[in-house]
Amino acid sequence: MIALGVVLLLSYLVGSIPSSIWVGKIVKGVDIRNYGSGNAGATNTFRLLGWRPGVAVLAIDFFKGFASSLWISQLAYHIAAGPVTLFEFWSLGSFLSITCGIAAVVGHMFPLYANFDGGKGMATAAGMLCGIEPVSVGIATVVFVIVLLKSRFVSLASLISAFVYPLVLVALRYAYGWDIDGSILIFAGIIGLAIIVKHKENIKRLIDGTENKVSSFSPAVGWLNKEEKSQSGS
Template sequence: MLSLLSVIAICYLIGAIPSSLWYGKIVHNVDIREHGSGNAGATNTFRILGWKAGTIVLLFDFGKGLICTLFVSQLAYQIGSGPVSFYEGWDVDSMVLILCGVAAVVGHMFPVYAGFSGGKGAATACGMLYGIEPLSISITLAIFLIIMFSTHYVSLASITGAFVFPFSQLILRYGFDWYIDGSIMIFSSLIALGIIVKHKGNIKRLIEGNENRIQSFKPSEGHLKQKADS
């Protein structure tokens, strides 16, 4: 039990690294939370600091979830007597992957390094879920890209992707006999629900018709750079 709790704590601390906040302050001397939507995430970084900064932050946030599930989770088997299941019938390997991934996502949403005010968790959750079950998250990513490029709403694409993801796992398991552990399906659904809830402000703005769009997918220098040059 101690080994699992230790690794969960490590994953939380990795997930809590506020990449957009630190990158903005170190490279641009800007607190990303004071501009745009005020969210410390990749989308706001794209909007405010430009495509290069946004891409770096996006890949870093994705990597936090992926690293925690693929690599850090394995430390649980190296500490003490290793992990034990919380209840009979729960596959230990799946449990370790899930809990480590969830810890990274929670860390991203509520980072201890930034006053527990973080991003919405979509990129980190995507990395975490890719490390656990890559096929269903690849399908979800394709849907995300279709929605984003067709509507220019990143928030709508994230919400739609989160909503579709659990159903893609159900279809794969029961429609195509693709084995996915039941515990993974349950926790994937909870993560998807958490992402949707975290986007409640965006949902309200979408309904009211005043949600921010990405005006162009061509490389830009960001709003701050544009303002400085004008």
């Protein structure tokens, strides 16, 4: 149990790295939670600071989940007496990857370093699930891109891809015979549901017709950068 507790704590601490908040303060000296949608995530970073900071935040958030599920989970084998599962029927490898990945997603949503006020967890969850089973994540990513291009709503694309992901895993296991542990199906569904719940304000805005759309797919300049140029030119 000591090994399990250590890797879960490490995964949570890695997930807690508030990349968008730190990048915002480094690039512009601002807390992006005070601007735009108020969300501490990659989308708000793209919208406010431009594509370079946005890509950096997206990559960091993705890597937090990926590293936790694929690498940090394996540290358990080298700590104390080694890892244990909470249930005898649960595959040890799947158990470690899932629980460490979930700890990272929880850390992103409720970061220790940012007063537990974090992002929605989409990129970190994608990284976690990619570390567990990359093919299904690739399919969900294609769905995300298609919905985004058609609707221009990042939130809608995130919601639909979060809903589709566990269904893809079910299809791979039962329709195509892939060897995917049942626990992965269960927790993929839980993560998908958590992301949908975290998007509740976006869902309300989508229904009300007030949700922000992506106005252009050209490299984002950033609203704060535009404001700065506007003020310097006046």
